[in-house]
Amino acid sequence: MTPRNGPRRARVAFSDSAAGQLEDITTEAEIHALDRALVVISVDPGIGEPIPGGATGPQLRQYTDEVESVRVLYSVTALRTVVVVAYIEV
Template sequence: MSPEHGPRRSRVIMVEPALTQLAKLTASETHRLDRAIVAVSVNPELGTEVPGTLLRDYVDAIDGVRVIFYVTALRTVTIVAYVEA
């Protein structure tokens, strides 16, 4: 028997505004943000829809991070548009 696999993760791509913000973060902030990005790559339904767009706004109040992203139609790629920690 084959082992049971966890949820499939999408590939994550960061666009320029997110990369600019990422460059300003400390190691601790980056670590907290990594957990949020993994969460949205596994579950693209996290967060709330931004009205009138394809974007979703995910805030993790415990880790104090925010990720604005959208997912491709086949849910194989998550595009991160903005991050803050």
């Protein structure tokens, strides 16, 4: 019997400013809410809405989880293997 694997996830990395924002998240509920949003994004990096902007940098996307009150701004690498989180709002 062949082992069944789930969908391949993108690796999540944080910009310096997003890493700084992580330090401000202190409650278990906020950590759980952010973790849930990051899992959703890593499984389907295209789930967020594109943010209009210039064509000089990576295309920023915005994912908002209304249930958990989380907003994440991120970009995705060309091969969709890495999601770089730019901004976190919990």
